[in-house]
Amino acid sequence: MSSRKQPKGKIRPPKKPNSADAQFNDNWDRLAQAIREIHKKNASILSFEELYRNAYNMVLHKNGDKLYNGVREVITQHLEEVAVSQVVPAFPLSGASSSQTNPNGAGGANFLKVLKTVWEDHTTCMLMIRDILMYMDRVYAKTANVPLVYDLGLDLFRDTIVRSQNYPIQNHLLEVLLQQIKLERENEIIDRTNVKASIDMLLELTDASTKDTVYATDFENKFLETSSEYYRVEGQMLVGEYDAPEYMKKVDKRLNEEEQRVRHYLSQTTEPKIRNIVEEELISKHLKTVIEMENSGLIPMLRNEKMDDLGRMYKLFGRVVKGHDEMKSAISDYIRELGKAINETVTSNTTAEGGNAASGDKQTGATVAVRWVQEVLDLKDKFDKVQNLALSNDKAFQTSFNEAFEYFINKNSKSPEFISLFIDDNLKKGLKGKTEEEVDSVLDKTITLFRFIGEKDVFERYYKQHLAKRLLLGRSVSDDAERGMIGKLKVECGYQFTTKLEGMFNDMRISSDTMTDFKEYLDKSVLEKPKLDLSVTVLTSTFWPMNLSASPRCNLPPELTKACGTFQNFYLGRHSGRRLTWQSNMGTADIRGSFKARKHELNVSTYQMVILLMFNDKQDGESLSYEQIKGESDIPEADLKRNLQSLACAKYKILVKEPKGKEINPGDQFNFNNDFTAPLQRIKIQTVASKVESEGERKETREKVEEARKHQTEAAIVRIMKDRKTMEHNLLIAEVVKQLQSRFMPNPALIKKRIEALIEREYLERATGDRRVYNYLA
Amino acid sequence: YGGLLRDILLMLNNADDYDVIIQVGKNQNIKEFRAHSNILRARSKYFKTALSENWIAKKNNLIEFKKPNISPDIFDIILKYIYTGKIRLTDESGEDILGLIVAFKEFLFNDILIYLEDCM
Numbered sequence: 001m002s003s004r005k006q007p008k009g010k011i012r013p014p015k016k017p018n019s020a021d022a023q024f025n026d027n028w029d030r031l032a033q034a035i036r037e038i039h040k041k042n043a044s045i046l047s048f049e050e051l052y053r054n055a056y057n058m059v060l061h062k063n064g065d066k067l068y069n070g071v072r073e074v075i076t077q078h079l080e081e082v083a084v085s086q087v088v089p090a091f092p093l094s095g096a097s098s099s100q101t102n103p104n105g106a107g108g109a110n111f112l113k114v115l116k117t118v119w120e121d122h123t124t125c126m127l128m129i130r131d132i133l134m135y136m137d138r139v140y141a142k143t144a145n146v147p148l149v150y151d152l153g154l155d156l157f158r159d160t161i162v163r164s165q166n167y168p169i170q171n172h173l174l175e176v177l178l179q180q181i182k183l184e185r186e187n188e189i190i191d192r193t194n195v196k197a198s199i200d201m202l203l204e205l206t207d208a209s210t211k212d213t214v215y216a217t218d219f220e221n222k223f224l225e226t227s228s229e230y231y232r233v234e235g236q237m238l239v240g241e242y243d244a245p246e247y248m249k250k251v252d253k254r255l256n257e258e259e260q261r262v263r264h265y266l267s268q269t270t271e272p273k274i275r276n277i278v279e280e281e282l283i284s285k286h287l288k289t290v291i292e293m294e295n296s297g298l299i300p301m302l303r304n305e306k307m308d309d310l311g312r313m314y315k316l317f318g319r320v321v322k323g324h325d326e327m328k329s330a331i332s333d334y335i336r337e338l339g340k341a342i343n344e345t346v347t348s349n350t351t352a353e354g355g356n357a358a359s360g361d362k363q364t365g366a367t368v369a370v371r372w373v374q375e376v377l378d379l380k381d382k383f384d385k386v387q388n389l390a391l392s393n394d395k396a397f398q399t400s401f402n403e404a405f406e407y408f409i410n411k412n413s414k415s416p417e418f419i420s421l422f423i424d425d426n427l428k429k430g431l432k433g434k435t436e437e438e439v440d441s442v443l444d445k446t447i448t449l450f451r452f453i454g455e456k457d458v459f460e461r462y463y464k465q466h467l468a469k470r471l472l473l474g475r476s477v478s479d480d481a482e483r484g485m486i487g488k489l490k491v492e493c494g495y496q497f498t499t500k501l502e503g504m505f506n507d508m509r510i511s512s513d514t515m516t517d518f519k520e521y522l523d524k525s526v527l528e529k530p531k532l533d534l535s536v537t538v539l540t541s542t543f544w545p546m547n548l549s550a551s552p553r554c555n556l557p558p559e560l561t562k563a564c565g566t567f568q569n570f571y572l573g574r575h576s577g578r579r580l581t582w583q584s585n586m587g588t589a590d591i592r593g594s595f596k597a598r599k600h601e602l603n604v605s606t607y608q609m610v611i612l613l614m615f616n617d618k619q620d621g622e623s624l625s626y627e628q629i630k631g632e633s634d635i636p637e638a639d640l641k642r643n644l645q646s647l648a649c650a651k652y653k654i655l656v657k658e659p660k661g662k663e664i665n666p667g668d669q670f671n672f673n674n675d676f677t678a679p680l681q682r683i684k685i686q687t688v689a690s691k692v693e694s695e696g697e698r699k700e701t702r703e704k705v706e707e708a709r710k711h712q713t714e715a716a717i718v719r720i721m722k723d724r725k726t727m728e729h730n731l732l733i734a735e736v737v738k739q740l741q742s743r744f745m746p747n748p749a750l751i752k753k754r755i756e757a758l759i760e761r762e763y764l765e766r767a768t769g770d771r772r773v774y775n776y777l778a
Numbered sequence: 779y780g781g782l783l784r785d786i787l788l789m790l791n792n793a794d795d796y797d798v799i800i801q802v803g804k805n806q807n808i809k810e811f812r813a814h815s816n817i818l819r820a821r822s823k824y825f826k827t828a829l830s831e832n833w834i835a836k837k838n839n840l841i842e843f844k845k846p847n848i849s850p851d852i853f854d855i856i857l858k859y860i861y862t863g864k865i866r867l868t869d870e871s872g873e874d875i876l877g878l879i880v881a882f883k884e885f886l887f888n889d890i891l892i893y894l895e896d897c898m
Contacts, residue, residue, distance in 0.1 A: 049844060053847060060883070131830070131832060
């Protein structure tokens with residue numbers, strides 16, 4: 001109708017509504033018809049200008065609500081038709097879940113394809129409807145506070161199709177989607193485009209009450225529930241059928257697949273949720289089972305160094321809360337177990353040797369120590385490799401491994417001694433044929449073991465003993481190597497730990513200078529020169545491990561006594577106020593022996609020299625009894641027996657003993673062995689090598705260590721109290737422990753005893769008001 | 779009009795590269811305007827939709843658009859406004875301004891309406 005506007009509309013009032021109604025009806029009929037044409041895909045015959053103008057006129061004349069409701073009705077009607085004529089006929093035959101009648105979910109796939117078309121048609125139409133109703137959107141929808149027409153279309157599609165009250169479209173849709181996903185999980189090829197189209201559709205629709213997407217409200221939870229159930233069953237099946245590496249590969253694959261699935265056709269918001277489900281069902285629930293799988297679990301992987309499998313387990317199990325903890329504790333237990341085995345071989349070896357220890361197989365003791373350290377180092381290497389190659393150098397694992405090593409290393413009470421012996425073995429001259437770099441790298445590793453030792457003070461004591469022997473017997477491989485090792489210890493424990501060790505080196509250097517000076521002094525002197533070359537090493541008594549204050553008894557031959565006197569005069573002349581004590585038990589001598597066949601140069605200990613020189617005054621065949629030698633030399637009995645043993649019972653028999661035998665007993669007779677022969681001209685009579693201590697020695701060392709600890713504890717208490725003046729008992733204990741734990745772990749009872757001793761000696765007092773508080777007395 | 783506006787207006791008046799013919803008015807009062815679709819689309823939401831792929835009708839490679847409910851005089855003002863962003867109202871009668879307002883409303887030029895309503 002193209003009726004002209006009535007001029008001056010108020011002339012005929014009753015006619016106005018009629019005219020406006022007619023105008024409205026005309027406008028609306030055209031629009032409704034146009035929307036139907038759009039639905040029929042006939043839009044090309046329509047004029048945008050005219051339709052827009054119709055809608056504009058309706059809104060302009062306050063008929064916006066009628067227009068809006070009319071549009072809603074037309075679209076709803078259309079969608080109802082679509083539901084009946086297109087969607088319902090496409091329902092999969094006997095339910096989506098029946099794969100018997102529906103092989104590979106073809107019916108389902110077809111259903112999704114139909115829905116895809118329906119959805120695409122709907123959105124295309126809605127865009128065109130939005131175009132012609134632009135004026136309504138801009139002017140009416142805004143003021144009336146109703147959804148824009150496109151959003152209205154989405155809501156209608158949601159309520160008429162997706163959540164239709166009349167047809168079970170929603171059930172079918174969800175079932176088909178879940179079925180398609182299930183098929184894909186079972187390695188069927190599905191058409192992802194159709195699935196994606198439906199998912200995108202659900203993502204575009206909004207749930208009116210939650211304001212969330214229909215995807216989230218209708219689909220996601222069902223998807224997660226079925227996935228949970230699916231992987232629960234699969235998890236049980238997989239652990240039953242596969243070994244650990246295969247299991248982990250399957251899980252890896254599943255995680256990957258689910259991630260891909262989300263990326264391809266689900267919402268990104270689902271990604272963490274489905275990941276959690278797979279992780280929970282396939283990892284968390286079977287952690288222990290997989291770790292403990294016989295022949296393929298964590299321990300077999302470690303045993304066979306399956307770095308790839310271990311790395312996979314690390315990555316995979318790291319996804320869940322308890323994963324790494326379980327791995328850590330399993331590996332730690334394994335380390336402890338292996339450590340225990342290493343400790344046991346050592347104890348069984350030493351007890352086996354206990355029987356013939358006295359017979360003087362001196363090498364074996366050290367060998368046990370070296371082997372123990374080597375085995376521990378090998379174990380450390382193995383787990384360093386695991387840490388490095390499979391565990392991404394995870395600090396938490398490192399800490400837990402270290403604790404395990406610390407545990408079993410300290411279970412072996414001899415470990416400080418063993419480690420020191422091992423270092424001794426490596427620093428001894430020409431034993432290994434190793435390059436300096438190789439030795440250095442071994443020592444570096446040894447330092448890592450040293451770190452694990454709780455009783456570092458015990459180690460220090462042994463180290464000093466072994467170092468003393470290396471220095472005095474001239475067996476150190478090189479000064480550089482020794483200093484390098486001390487440097488490493490210094491880095492670990494600070495300078496207090498190494499000052500005494502460095503003092504020992506200084507004594508060696510100063511002694512060598514002193515000897516040069518002594519030779520010069522002798523050359524210039526008018527005195528009678530000694531008949532022998534004397535080499536003296538002056539040791540500062542506080543640096544060296546031996547008890548240097550008491551001079552061991554021994555009657556030296558007159559020539560030697562005289563030479564010693566000369567040196568003593570020379571030395572004390574330069575350093576007044578010092579006292580020299582001769583340690584004849586630690587010296588060596590080169591002497592020339594004339595035998596029937598030839599002359600040999602013998603390198604012997606000072607004691608052995610004293611013994612051998614006694615035979616100078618004897619006729620051939622004249623023997624000396626054990627008692628004679630003992631009486632004349634005054635050498636302590638234990639030392640005498642050992643030295644006689646090495647002269648008469650070892651490889652080079654300079655003396656002949658009657659009766660024959662490995663042991664020295666009172667009443668034995670000794671003869672000079674004139675018939676002695678040896679291929680070499682120069683012979684070294686084996687000196688006592690470093691070895692594992694005997695039980696008696698160990699007890700003695702232990703007592704010395706305990707004594708030293710008392711002093712250190714007292715020193716620490718005094719130091720702290722001097723600083724704080726007054727302190728509560730528990731705080732003081734804690735502080736003392738803190739200060740001492742780098743050397744040893746003091747027990748509170750020990751500290752308490754020391755506090756009491758200090759109170760007795762009036763360094764401290766108990767506070768008058770509170771007996772738990774101490775005051776420092778200046 | 780000076781500078782840029784003058785040049786752009788020249789583009790409208792002497793258009794030889796136009797691609798839209800707009801037939802405005804009805805009965806005897808009909809006039810054809812030549813214009814550039816890209817400028818129309820850029821300046822007006824209405825034309826952006828009206829000249830979109832879904833709705834255009836072409837003849838001899840030219841887009842044809844009919845606007846019967848507006849008089850050519852008013853459309854001339856609107857078109858100039860589209861091209862330049864300016865309106866000249868010096869000799870417009872009150873009735874024409876009313877027609878102008880209604881037309882601007884239809885084209886969804888909301889910002890200019892406040893100014894025009896002030897003129898009344």
